[in-house]
C-alpha cells in the first residue's frame with residue numbers, strides 16, 4: 210500500500226517554533242484541507258536533532274545549485290549518513306562537482322525535500338501542492354518561511 214503525505218518544514222533546518230506559533234500554523238493548514246478525513250491526521254512534530262524529510266519515491270534528481278551538475282544518490286546518502294552519525298551538528302559539506310562548500314539543505318531537490326527539527330505533517334492530504342499564497346500565509350502564522358514537501362512512499 211502506498212501513502213502520501215503533505216509536509217511543511219522551516220527553511221532553516223535548526224529552527225523550531227513555540228507551541229503557540231505551531232498551533233496557529235496547524236490551524237491555518239487545517240483550513241486548507243478539503244475535509245475532516247484529511248484533517249484527522251494533521252500533526253505538528255518536534256525533533257531533538259535534525260531529521261531528513263525526504264520525498265520518498267517522488268525524488269527524481271539532486272543537483273548542485275552552484276554549477277547545476279547532477280549529484281549521485283550514493284554520494285548524497287553517504288554525506289547524510291556521515292552527518293547523521295554525528296547527530297547533525299552541521300549540514301555543511303563540499304559538493305564533488307565544483308568543490309563549493311554548502312549546506313545539504315541548499316541542494317536542488319526535485320521533488321523538494323529537506324532537513325528539519327520541526328514539521329507539520331498531513332497523511333493523505335487529498336489535495337495537491339499548497340499555492341504560493343497558501344504557503345505564505347502559513348509561514349506568517351508560524352513566523353518563519355516554509356518549504357513544502359510531497360512525500361510518496
Ligand SMILES: [Zn+2]
Nearest residue numbers: 273276306307
Ligand atoms: Zn557543483
